[in-house]
Amino acid sequence: MKKVYYLKSCNTCTRILNDIKWPADVVFQDIKQEAITAAQLEAMRALSGSYQALFSKRAQLYKAMDLKNVQLEEADYKNYILEHYTFLSRPVVIYNNNIFIGSSKKNIENLKAALRE
Numbered sequence: 001m002k003k004v005y006y007l008k009s010c011n012t013c014t015r016i017l018n019d020i021k022w023p024a025d026v027v028f029q030d031i032k033q034e035a036i037t038a039a040q041l042e043a044m045r046a047l048s049g050s051y052q053a054l055f056s057k058r059a060q061l062y063k064a065m066d067l068k069n070v071q072l073e074e075a076d077y078k079n080y081i082l083e084h085y086t087f088l089s090r091p092v093v094i095y096n097n098n099i100f101i102g103s104s105k106k107n108i109e110n111l112k113a114a115l116r117e
Contacts, residue, residue, distance in 0.1 A: 001043070002026045005036065006091040012103045013091050020112060026095075031085040041081060044092060047099035051077035054101060056089040 002023065006013040008030045017028075029036075045051050055077040056062065061084060070076075080087040093100040093111055100111040 001094050002096070003094045004028045004091055005031050005040075005044075005088065005093075007032055007085065010090060016091060016103060016108060019108075020115065023115065031088060031090070035085065036082065036088065038082060041078065044094070044099060045078070047094065047097065048101060050074060051081065054081060054089055054092065056087055056102075058089075059086040061086050 002025055004017070004022075004026060006017060006028065008014070009032065041051070041054070044054055048054055051074050052072075055072075057068070062068070067080075072080075077087075089102045091100075091103065095111070095114055098114055100107050100114070
């Protein structure tokens, strides 16, 4: 699978997407326009090892809902991500059975290396 889950209105996502030379067979999904399905999230979890790894604690809703003071379980992370796109750490790139989550410099460097292989 070669897929990018991103948010079109996110400046960081846009910068990253524009900075990378993508192979022609990569599929892009704007998670605001086309919601993540439970099956897609499960596939991401299978590669990442947990829903928590996919969860963004930088989301404005995370702060607004004061979730930092709540003991969240794996099922909670899953439900929040499915409930609202903003809880997915982005971008999420699945490329040849590897997953790259988020916008950290190291993560993006690893992604670029994988795309060159």
